[in-house]
Amino acid sequence: MLKGMKARATCPLDCPDACSLLLTFHGGRLARVEGDPRHPITQGFACAKTYRYPERVRERLLYPMRRVGHKGEGRFVRVSWEEALEAIAQRLKEVLDRYGGEAVLPYHYAGTMGLVENQHPLAFFRAIGAAELLETICATAGGAAWEMTYGPRLAPDPEDIPENTRYILLWGINSLSTHSHLTPFLKEARKRGAKVVHIDPYENLTSRFADWHLKVRPGTDAALAYALAHVLFREGLVDEDYLAQAATGVEAFRQAAEAWSPKRASALTGVPEEAIWQLAREIGEARRVFLRVGYGMTRHPGGGNALRAVILLPALLGAWRYPGCGAMLSTSGAFPLNKRFLGGRHLLEGDHPHRGYFRPNPGVRRVNMNQLGTALTELQPPIRALFVFNSNPLVVAPNTGRVKEGLAREDLFTVVLEQVMTETARYADYLLPATLFYEHPDLYTSYGHYYLSWNEPLSPPEGEARPNTWVFRELARRLGLEEPTLYWTAEEVARSLLDRDHPYLQGLTLEALKREGFLKLNLPRPFLPFAQGPVRFSPPPEVIPTEPLPDYPLILLTPPAHRFLNTTYGNVRALVEAEGGEPRLLIHPEDAAARGVTEGALVHLRSPWGRVVRRAHLSEAPIPGTVVLEGTWWEGWAPDGKGINHLTSERLTDLGEGSTFHSTPVEVEPLRLAEEGLRI
Ligand SMILES: Nc1nc2c(c(=O)[nH]1)N[C@H]1C(S)=C(S)[C@@H](COP(=O)(O)OP(=O)(O)OC[C@H]3O[C@@H](n4cnc5c(=O)[nH]c(N)nc54)[C@H](O)[C@@H]3O)O[C@H]1N2
Ligand SMILES: Nc1nc2c(c(=O)[nH]1)N[C@H]1C(S)=C(S)[C@@H](COP(=O)(O)OP(=O)(O)OC[C@H]3O[C@@H](n4cnc5c(=O)[nH]c(N)nc54)[C@H](O)[C@@H]3O)O[C@H]1N2
Ligand SMILES: [Mo]
Numbered sequence: 001m002l003k004g005m006k007a008r009a010t011c012p013l014d015c016p017d018a019c020s021l022l023l024t025f026h027g028g029r030l031a032r033v034e035g036d037p038r039h040p041i042t043q044g045f046a047c048a049k050t051y052r053y054p055e056r057v058r059e060r061l062l063y064p065m066r067r068v069g070h071k072g073e074g075r076f077v078r079v080s081w082e083e084a085l086e087a088i089a090q091r092l093k094e095v096l097d098r099y100g101g102e103a104v105l106p107y108h109y110a111g112t113m114g115l116v117e118n119q120h121p122l123a124f125f126r127a128i129g130a131a132e133l134l135e136t137i138c139a140t141a142g143g144a145a146w147e148m149t150y151g152p153r154l155a156p157d158p159e160d161i162p163e164n165t166r167y168i169l170l171w172g173i174n175s176l177s178t179h180s181h182l183t184p185f186l187k188e189a190r191k192r193g194a195k196v197v198h199i200d201p202y203e204n205l206t207s208r209f210a211d212w213h214l215k216v217r218p219g220t221d222a223a224l225a226y227a228l229a230h231v232l233f234r235e236g237l238v239d240e241d242y243l244a245q246a247a248t249g250v251e252a253f254r255q256a257a258e259a260w261s262p263k264r265a266s267a268l269t270g271v272p273e274e275a276i277w278q279l280a281r282e283i284g285e286a287r288r289v290f291l292r293v294g295y296g297m298t299r300h301p302g303g304g305n306a307l308r309a310v311i312l313l314p315a316l317l318g319a320w321r322y323p324g325c326g327a328m329l330s331t332s333g334a335f336p337l338n339k340r341f342l343g344g345r346h347l348l349e350g351d352h353p354h355r356g357y358f359r360p361n362p363g364v365r366r367v368n369m370n371q372l373g374t375a376l377t378e379l380q381p382p383i384r385a386l387f388v389f390n391s392n393p394l395v396v397a398p399n400t401g402r403v404k405e406g407l408a409r410e411d412l413f414t415v416v417l418e419q420v421m422t423e424t425a426r427y428a429d430y431l432l433p434a435t436l437f438y439e440h441p442d443l444y445t446s447y448g449h450y451y452l453s454w455n456e457p458l459s460p461p462e463g464e465a466r467p468n469t470w471v472f473r474e475l476a477r478r479l480g481l482e483e484p485t486l487y488w489t490a491e492e493v494a495r496s497l498l499d500r501d502h503p504y505l506q507g508l509t510l511e512a513l514k515r516e517g518f519l520k521l522n523l524p525r526p527f528l529p530f531a532q533g534p535v536r537f538s539p540p541p542e543v544i545p546t547e548p549l550p551d552y553p554l555i556l557l558t559p560p561a562h563r564f565l566n567t568t569y570g571n572v573r574a575l576v577e578a579e580g581g582e583p584r585l586l587i588h589p590e591d592a593a594a595r596g597v598t599e600g601a602l603v604h605l606r607s608p609w610g611r612v613v614r615r616a617h618l619s620e621a622p623i624p625g626t627v628v629l630e631g632t633w634w635e636g637w638a639p640d641g642k643g644i645n646h647l648t649s650e651r652l653t654d655l656g657e658g659s660t661f662h663s664t665p666v667e668v669e670p671l672r673l674a675e676e677g678l679r680i
Contacts, residue, residue, distance in 0.1 A: 007458045008036060008517045011050060012117075012437035013565050014110035014138075016330070016448025017181040020518055021046060023438055025459060030054045030438065039518060040159060041449045047180050048562060048578075049569045056572050060419050061433035062463025071408050074426035081464060084430050085471075089478035091413050092128075095384045096479075101129025102365050103384040107372060109137055111390035111419075111568065114442025114455065115342060115497060116490045117468050118390060123344030124472035127483045131383065132348070134368045134657060137396065139330070141298040141658030145307040146329050148655070149536055153333030154529035156290060158449055160324030162188035167286035168196045171310055172221065173294025176205040177562040179448055182292065183209075189290075189324075197279065199224070200296070201557060202586065202622040204630075214279065215623040218555045218662055219300040219546025220269040225309035226543065227265030228280045229257040232316055237284025239318025246530065247315060249538025256540035268545060270623055289319045291327040296559060299662040302544025304655025309541035320530040330447040334521055336502035337445070341485050342493065370659045371650045373399045376406020389417035389434070389468050392567045394424040396632055398648040398659060401610050417468055420571060423635050423643075433465040440467040441490040443497060443513075452508055453518035454494070469493075544654060552607060552665035554591060554627050558644050559662065561631025570634040579630075582637050583644065585614040586628040587668060592618050595668055602639060602671040607664050610646035613639045613671065627668065 011019040020036035033053045037044035064084040069075025095103050106125045112118055126132075134140075146153055161168075162185055175182050186209075190196055198210035199221075207213035216224055232238050233254055243250050262276035283289050291314050297306050311327045319325040340346055348364075367375045367383075372393055376383055386407075397403050407414065407427040416428035425431050438458040445452060469490065476486040488496070494510050504521040513519055548555055560566070563575040570576070585605060587597060597603055599618045604611055605627075614629065622628050635643040651660045 006034075007438075009438045009455045009458060010444045010453040010518065012112040012114050012442070012444070013568060014113055015565060016179045016446060017041065017047070018113065018444050018446035018449065018451070018453065019046060019050065019181065020453065021050065023458060028459060029462075030057070039451070041181050041451065043181065043184055049565060049575060052569060052572045052575055055574065056569055057419060057436060059421070060462070060465070061421060061425070061431065062465060063433060064464065065431045067429050067431070071410070071427045072404070074421065076431060081466070084432060085474050085478060088415055088430055089475055092385060092475070093479065095413070096128060099381060099384055102131045103381065104128060104130040105367055105375065105383045105386050106130060106133055107369065107386060107388045107391055107393050108133065109135065109369070109391040109396075111392075112437060112442070114437065114440075114444055115337075116442045116493045117440060119343040120488070120493050121343070121389060121468045121472045123347070123483065123486050124476050124481075125387070126344040126347040127476065127481050127486055128479070129364055132364050132366045134366050136652075136657050137369050137659050139295055139658070140656035141304045141653035142295045142307055142329055142656070144656030145298065145304040146311065149308050149311055150530055151534065153330040155328035155331045156324050156326045156529075157523065157527045158182055158185050158328075160527065161185045161290055162192060162324075164288060164322050164324035165189045165194050165290040166288040167283055167290070168194050169199065169283070169289060169291045170196065170206055170210065171199040171291060171293050172297030173292055174200065174204045174206045174296075174559060175292055175294070176209050178294065178560050179292070182448065195282065195286075201626050202628045204621070205562060214271050214275055217268070217270040217623060218557060218626055219302060219306065219544075221297045221306040222302065222309035222541050222543040223260055223265045223545070224269045224271055224276070225313055226257045226260035227262045227276050228283070228313060229253070229316055230260050231262065231277060231280030232284050233257060235281065235284065237281070238316045239287070239321075242318030242321060243316070246320070246533025247535040247537055249536055249540070253312070253537035253540045283313070283317060287317050287319060288322045288325045289314055289317055290325050293327060293329050296662060298653065298658060299660055300546045301651060301654060301660055301663055302542065302546070303653045303658065303660070305541040305544055312535070312537060312541075315530070315535040320528060323526040323528060326530060331450055332445060332447045334450055334504065334523065335445040335452060336500055336504050337497040338500040339497065341496050344483065344485050346485075347483065368652065368657055370398055370652060370657070372397045373402025373406055374650060376409065376412065377402055383412065385413040385415075387415045387417075388424055388428075392422045392424045394427065395422070395567045395635060395643045395645065398645050398650050398661065399609050400643050400645040417471060419465075422567065432471055433463060435461045435465045435467045439465065443494045450521045450523060451518045452513065452521060454510065454513035456514060542654075546663040547665070548625075549608065549665040552667050554625060554666050554668060556605070556607070556647060556664040556666045557622075557626060557628045557662045558632065558648070558664075559628070559630055564631050564633070567632050567634060570632070570637075576637060582639065583614060583629055583631060583633045584617045585668070586619045586622050586630075587616050588620060588622050588624045588626075589618050590624050591627065591668070592616065596670050597668060604669045604671055605647065605666055606669075607647040607649075607666045609649050612642045612644065612646050615639065616668070627666065
């Protein structure tokens, strides 16, 4: 890369925006990141955190290392790749010979969204018959709810919003922070007359942007949706033609809605009765409604049902008939890629000829990633080898106390592939340096728009960093595995993904992507994904409210922070300071007064699963009864050095076996009181 020249790359992080970025290098190092003005969604701006990417990787891992201290202590010595790979392969062979593939567990999520580096490492694990990780930490409750209701995850094209949308509902999503490249489209729609309404248990950036904010009690959205439907039916505001033509099961749903008068729903949800009447009438008259739902409301025991109830509202209104209208959870279902060989999925199908020494196992045991703590401490027969990549489980997985207990096991062999020294990395037996998004090739989809993109490496890896797929290829070779897809290059993986005869993909060849960087899917115009349905109202969604417990009367929400991306960027001092320097607990003055909690005081926050210390910030932002801690902070920034997931549980959602991060029953006590008889 020439000095000072800008080069394009897609942001790899787990965010709907999948931005096109312009990178400037000085002396071979990344110096500056900007948004690409050529990309119709990125529109020339990067988010508050991405501008800081160079700071995030200033102190990155550059060489393979072997642990010399205790697990968690973070003392390592540098070793050669040869030594690390030989030692890992040797240990793996022992585990496989003695205990079989199911004693090996890969733990991975979305540190990079690139399909090659995110998914293709799994081919190695499938070829050795390793336990299969269920990737449930984020989107499966929502995914299952959407699937039951509409089928594929398709949404209105955001580019169609300004011209067509009259009413915008942002429900259970702080989109100004977590889908920030939607904002220009919302602003433009508002300029043309659309009203913006936010429905969320606490006031955040998006509430302040909205024209109207309704505070709802966590986990009660299904009741609110039913009450809105109740009014729509009663006042003849539903689109009967659309329902007759595109929907099934409406009658049972109508009967269920009958039972949810605004008065009854108001008592459960905390939303004033008058507001429910008004909102129902406004959306009923507007019809051209764009509903953006987030995964926030799904992170509850009844989250799947809640989401189903909410996403049925645009169908009642016939909103799907209009471009830019309907509901958006995700756009990911529009990318018609051939994923059969990605990550060796075919190896799980069991219909392929058996090659090599290890026998892939289609009926292999599965581990839900939300239950890592239990998997590492209780599962029988035990997990003996753990490979972590694209994830920071010590901080992001629920019930950190359990997870730490598992990671600390002396008999657990742990390999971590990372870019920076995370708190998980400190538990590695071998810590391997991973490349950054501009150092390896990859193919990117998006879950907030319809552009597909390709990153060409822009600079050689710094130090001895290597792509995840390189590491697993090297291990495969050392184990003598013969499965050919294990050895595919990134380009071969991409070509296989694009090898599908589908109208959306017409003209989207790897060559074209390399030339252009990004290309939009060839969606039909106008894009009306569910104008003809099918919309399934049955079974009618259940109302399963999130309940506090007698000793834990408050509900804790832990939604994303504006300037972190999960734990990524949590090591950047400037961003940490802009977030307030330490994680703070937002508590309503009424809840604080009832507990003798004062502004700025340290408090104990405890749940049935653990306790942490935080500084309290009194704020009218949360609905009373709910406390909020924004951001999954690195443990080190907290007053007691403990992350927030010490409090959360492994409980799963009603649909999709998803996470329940926003449903934690807690109690808050001033530190001094609690310290009688207890130590932090
Ligand atoms: N800045 C930033 N952006 C991010 C991320 C980040 O960490 N930081 N994370 C990325 C990732 S991995 C994801 S999955 C997405 C997350 O995105 P989503 O979960 O889809 O949406 P969020 O914007 O996090 O919104 C969650 C909102 O749901 C609210 N909420 C919680 N419980 C309930 C409820 O019961 N009912 C209702 N109505 N609302 C509820 C919370 O208060 C919060 O405002 O964002 C991505 N973008
Ligand atoms: N309490 C609470 N907990 C939560 C959430 C919440 O809202 N509340 N949100 C949940 C959600 S939605 C999600 S998606 C998960 C996110 O959980 P994770 O996917 O684990 O996300 P990150 O914390 O960002 O960690 C990703 C790690 O991958 C590394 N990485 C990036 N690129 C690469 C690469 O190419 N190779 C390798 N080897 N490593 C790479 C980064 O350095 C980073 O440390 O957290 C969940 N945890
Ligand atoms: Mo996520």
